[in-house]
Amino acid sequence: MKPEQCHHLIDYFNGTMTNEESAEFERHLQECSECREELAEIRTLTEDLPYLSDPAEPSPGLRNRILEAAYEESHPVEAPPELEAFKNKKSLNEPEIKKSKRSQTLIVGGLAAGLVLSLAANVIQMSDDKDGQLVQSEVLERKVALASVEGNETSSANASFLKEKDDQFMVLQADGLPEIKDGELYQVWLIQGEKPVPAGYFTPDEKGNGALVYKVTDEDLDWDTVAITVENEPNLSAPKGKVVLAGKI
Amino acid sequence: MVENNDAVLYERLAAKDKQAFETLYDRYEKLLFSFAFKITKDRGLAEEVMQDVFVKLWNGTHAFDSSKGKFSSWLLTITRNKAIDMIRKYAKHEHVELMDKDSLISDEKPVDKAVEWKEDREMIQSAVSKLNTEQQKVIDLFYFKGFSQQKISEKCGVPLGTVKGRIRLALKHLRETLEKGGRSDYEA
Numbered sequence: 506m507k508p509e510q511c512h513h514l515i516d517y518f519n520g521t522m523t524n525e526e527s528a529e530f531e532r533h534l535q536e537c538s539e540c541r542e543e544l545a546e547i548r549t550l551t552e553d554l555p556y557l558s559d560p561a562e563p564s565p566g567l568r569n570r571i572l573e574a575a576y577e578e579s580h581p582v583e584a585p586p587e588l589e590a591f592k593n594k595k596s597l598n599e600p601e602i603k604k605s606k607r608s609q610t611l612i613v614g615g616l617a618a619g620l621v622l623s624l625a626a627n628v629i630q631m632s633d634d635k636d637g638q639l640v641q642s643e644v645l646e647r648k649v650a651l652a653s654v655e656g657n658e659t660s661s662a663n664a665s666f667l668k669e670k671d672d673q674f675m676v677l678q679a680d681g682l683p684e685i686k687d688g689e690l691y692q693v694w695l696i697q698g699e700k701p702v703p704a705g706y707f708t709p710d711e712k713g714n715g716a717l718v719y720k721v722t723d724e725d726l727d728w729d730t731v732a733i734t735v736e737n738e739p740n741l742s743a744p745k746g747k748v749v750l751a752g753k754i
Numbered sequence: 755m756v757e758n759n760d761a762v763l764y765e766r767l768a769a770k771d772k773q774a775f776e777t778l779y780d781r782y783e784k785l786l787f788s789f790a791f792k793i794t795k796d797r798g799l800a801e802e803v804m805q806d807v808f809v810k811l812w813n814g815t816h817a818f819d820s821s822k823g824k825f826s827s828w829l830l831t832i833t834r835n836k837a838i839d840m841i842r843k844y845a846k847h848e849h850v851e852l853m854d855k856d857s858l859i860s861d862e863k864p865v866d867k868a869v870e871w872k873e874d875r876e877m878i879q880s881a882v883s884k885l886n887t888e889q890q891k892v893i894d895l896f897y898f899k900g901f902s903q904q905k906i907s908e909k910c911g912v913p914l915g916t917v918k919g920r921i922r923l924a925l926k927h928l929r930e931t932l933e934k935g936g937r938s939d940y941e942a
Contacts, residue, residue: 512918515903515918516903519902520835520839520900521902543918546922547925548831550926552830553874554878554898555830556878557882558788558875559875560784560788561784572808575809575813688836708815737839739813739815
């Protein structure tokens, strides 16, 4: 008798499962060589199918529109010197951090009711493939611990707010995040009441670790929460996907 | 072997080389658009799919790992995922299905005969035509419509527990027929 999870391969391949179901199937994949082989087989056997498509002509202006859209994406800002240490993975004597006690209902409810608020964001994205940490310096203003809203002990993140001359940066490091599907990304949000602002996005490495540096562009807003959601599109005006981690500032 | 192969161009793209990005765009524009159009059956949605795929390719959201296979396969996979996501979001397939035929092969004659994957298409179409109607239908519902196992079971009138086996069998038959025909890879 096959385990129940073995029957979910088709739905996993086609992405018709919830994030939780997909994560559960991925855990099953690690233990079930038969499912791993079947998945690899289906991937291989479907490789030819796109070539069945009859040729269709895109609009003449499509190329320019797409290239313009791509090149208009956020321009990286120059990282302050303190952030170089982060990239070089030096150690840090971290301050004591209390885990957020904010309830899942409140966080999710606040996000779901989020109003559209568009702010220009400058984001530097970096991959954090080890346990790199930020050097403590005079510019570290505050630090926020993000906890899993589902009580997943293996996932955690820290957001450090830094001041560099007139600029403020948020450096976010996340560890042990659940694997996400192709096309999905982890979106970071700064939230004031029910107003979410996208604060950069990243895709984690194989160990589920990721990091980003976000230049805070509107310091007048009094943020009360940092949250991470799983999204299919970057920088939406409000979250659509599931909240994975959240912490109160 | 294509000069400036995809993996090399991708490495340059990842280092923000616009010329490499545009070369890859030009190389795959028509194939990806045609594929997205086959899935969405809507030009506007197909163009949205294209924009999403290429913008994310440029900004690094979609990162290619050459150790996991060919660039073209990876690019087609993310295109399919986005296109299927779109048709789910817009719930268009309910309307489209009414016009769909069971066969994967279009009766319409393509306008452009001089396309890069013409040879592959003809070979795959020929292999598909050797599958029985039920196998063609199961591949279409599974791959081009992205339906759940439950929905495929309902549409084909087969037990839920047999859907995966039927899909695998149909795909294996297709591959065997193709191998007999000695197909060549699209990507060098």
